[in-house]
Amino acid sequence: MKLSRRQALRGAFGLGATAAVATGAARAESTSATESEQPKASAPIGLLYDTTRCIGCKACVTACTSANGLAPDSGASEGLHQMPQDLNSRTKNIIKLYTSPDGSERSFVKRQCMHCAEPACASGCPFHALRKDPVSGVIGWDGELCIGCRYCEVVCPFEIPKFEWDRFNPKVVKCELCRHLLDAGAAEPACTAACPTDAVIFGRREELLHDAKGRIESSPGKYHQNRVYGEKEAGGTQVLYLSHVPFARIGLPVLEDMSLPEYANRYHRIIYQWMALPAAVYAVMAGVIRARWKKHDHEAMEIERAGGPMDQL
Numbered sequence: 540m541k542l543s544r545r546q547a548l549r550g551a552f553g554l555g556a557t558a559a560v561a562t563g564a565a566r567a568e569s570t571s572a573t574e575s576e577q578p579k580a581s582a583p584i585g586l587l588y589d590t591t592r593c594i595g596c597k598a599c600v601t602a603c604t605s606a607n608g609l610a611p612d613s614g615a616s617e618g619l620h621q622m623p624q625d626l627n628s629r630t631k632n633i634i635k636l637y638t639s640p641d642g643s644e645r646s647f648v649k650r651q652c653m654h655c656a657e658p659a660c661a662s663g664c665p666f667h668a669l670r671k672d673p674v675s676g677v678i679g680w681d682g683e684l685c686i687g688c689r690y691c692e693v694v695c696p697f698e699i700p701k702f703e704w705d706r707f708n709p710k711v712v713k714c715e716l717c718r719h720l721l722d723a724g725a726a727e728p729a730c731t732a733a734c735p736t737d738a739v740i741f742g743r744r745e746e747l748l749h750d751a752k753g754r755i756e757s758s759p760g761k762y763h764q765n766r767v768y769g770e771k772e773a774g775g776t777q778v779l780y781l782s783h784v785p786f787a788r789i790g791l792p793v794l795e796d797m798s799l800p801e802y803a804n805r806y807h808r809i810i811y812q813w814m815a816l817p818a819a820v821y822a823v824m825a826g827v828i829r830a831r832w833k834k835h836d837h838e839a840m841e842i843e844r845a846g847g848p849m850d851q852l
């Protein structure tokens with residue numbers, strides 16, 4: 540069952556018993572969806588970004604802004620250039636520069652939604668406003684369902700979704716892998732189409748991973764730890780990275796292989812297991828008390844029949 544934003548708000552503010560019940564039902568459904576985990580995408584697509592190929596031209600940033608109909612963030616340059624300082628409600632894609640304290644090490648890094656295989660944002664969204672496409676694995680946002688609770692913003696391990704604080708009817712803004720372009724027949728997203736050096740490329744995740752591993756194999760030692768970031772982190776992501784500097788230095792968090800939803804499901808299971816034990820103890824205790832009370836009643840009747848006072852018991 541899906542709820543529109545209006546119905547959800549009505550439920551949330553208690554403006555009608557019917558809506559409240561519907562909201563509760565939706566929450567219950569959401570919980571069971573969480574427990575049953577997000578379905579795996581059958582043909583996941585994604586991006587592969589290679590720091591060693593990026594020249595920091597930011598063609599991908601402007602292409603992204605334009606393709607997504609966003610107003611350029613030029614505040615930091617007093618209106619002269621598009622110059623976002625970080626991902627924000629007008630910026631779904633950003634290029635940042637890392638420089639080591641002594642200046643000897645530098646790297647550009649492209650940041651956008653990672654399109655997680657097991658997305659924390661979508662698995663906990665109470666109204667399914669963020670959903671994983673069952674085929675492409677792209678995590679899309681549905682403004683009709685979003686109530687603006689900002690759960691996704693808080694829970695994302697990569698700090699990606701941004702909320703439009705300055706609008707009356709705010710959106711959650713994040714890269715949706717240009718699904719509107721792909722649905723309309725485009726061969727690739729705007730950022731990869733604009734990149735002059737193939738620093739970021741688009742394709743099936745499986746093929747991108749194969750390509751990345753091939754680059755590592757043909758140039759051992761060129762890439763940090765000779766591995767692909769996103770292959771396993773947080774359950775695996777559909778956006779993959781190769782970097783010549785440690786991943787953490789370019790803002791890619793150190794994460795375990797298990798995704799947050801999987802952690803949550805495990806804790807749920809443990810909590811329910813431990814809750815089951817006291818419930819069983821209480822059930823046994825209730826049975827014993829009931830049996831004793833029946834025995835007590837029976838004895839009271841016997842004594843009463845024999846003429847003894849009830850209050851002896």
Ligand code: SF4
Pocket residue numbers: 652653654655658659660661678694695696697698699700713
């Ligand atoms: S990076 Fe964050 S917003 Fe993107 S899919 Fe993963 S959890 Fe969701």
Ligand code: SF4
Pocket residue numbers: 602603604606607631632651713714715716717728729730731
């Ligand atoms: S896939 Fe589209 S929305 Fe995502 S970063 Fe690239 S251009 Fe922006």
Ligand code: SF4
Pocket residue numbers: 592593594595596597598599600634647649733734735736737738739
């Ligand atoms: S367009 Fe390509 S080379 Fe230019 S900043 Fe973006 S990823 Fe780097």
